[in-house]
Amino acid sequence: MYNKLQYISQGETIDEQLRNIHQALDAGCKWVQMRFKNQTIKDTYTLAEAVKLLCEEYLANFIVNDDLHLAEKIAADGVHLGLTDTKIDEARALLGSTKIIGGTANTFEDIQNHVKNGCDYIGLGPFRFTATKEKLSPILGLSGYFDILQKMKKNKIEVPVYAIGGITLRDVNPLIETGIYGIAVSGIITESLEKKLLIEQLNEKLYAKVIV
Ligand SMILES: Cc1ncc(COP(=O)(O)OP(=O)(O)O)c(N)n1
Ligand SMILES: Cc1nc(C(=O)O)sc1CCOP(=O)(O)O
Numbered sequence: 001m002y003n004k005l006q007y008i009s010q011g012e013t014i015d016e017q018l019r020n021i022h023q024a025l026d027a028g029c030k031w032v033q034m035r036f037k038n039q040t041i042k043d044t045y046t047l048a049e050a051v052k053l054l055c056e057e058y059l060a061n062f063i064v065n066d067d068l069h070l071a072e073k074i075a076a077d078g079v080h081l082g083l084t085d086t087k088i089d090e091a092r093a094l095l096g097s098t099k100i101i102g103g104t105a106n107t108f109e110d111i112q113n114h115v116k117n118g119c120d121y122i123g124l125g126p127f128r129f130t131a132t133k134e135k136l137s138p139i140l141g142l143s144g145y146f147d148i149l150q151k152m153k154k155n156k157i158e159v160p161v162y163a164i165g166g167i168t169l170r171d172v173n174p175l176i177e178t179g180i181y182g183i184a185v186s187g188i189i190t191e192s193l194e195k196k197l198l199i200e201q202l203n204e205k206l207y208a209k210v211i212v
């Protein structure tokens, strides 16, 4: 069972990224997606090497954003691919069946396509406006999630769906009610001055209905 809380890293420099990721791991995060946009290949690789070691130390999943070949080269746990990134089936052909491949979706059709191509989880968003990502797809809101998750249920499509985009603690319960599996967040964890308490609160809501 995948962890229901994904932290998507932030930071303009290697040091800032590592600080944010280390703090999130230390606070209890068990899934890190390294998202280091518009950087040199060298700096991205340097950061990835360090993040991999950190995630191994904290027994956390390490997913690389966008860069399939970096994910393979660094032997990350997987990759997250957007609608304009490498295709899911191409990534699966390169990484094989043991690696985690996530895909971004904004519509039910996006999800159908990703599942057909062998995606392991879906990042469905944006929930609301967020400045963390520059080119947002149309905002979904709660009704958007409800409609899409209903279509998935009707069509018996079962793949973990993570909500993403401007999510705060108070959004978790209403989002869970739509049928999503988990959430992917960036800003609220990066900016929090009480990361451990926040992650505990997020996980309490995310796992409230999980029967052990
Ligand atoms: C879990 C998750 N969902 C969606 C995204 C967005 O990915 P993408 O559309 O490729 O946009 P960028 O993150 O590359 O700006 C994600 N990264 N993770
Ligand atoms: C990386 C990303 N992708 C999105 C999408 O809608 O595909 S929204 C987003 C930003 C998530 O960060 P925050 O929790 O700070 O809003």
Ligand SMILES: [Mg+2]
Pocket: 065, 066, 080, 081, 082, 083, 085
């Ligand atoms: Mg991308």
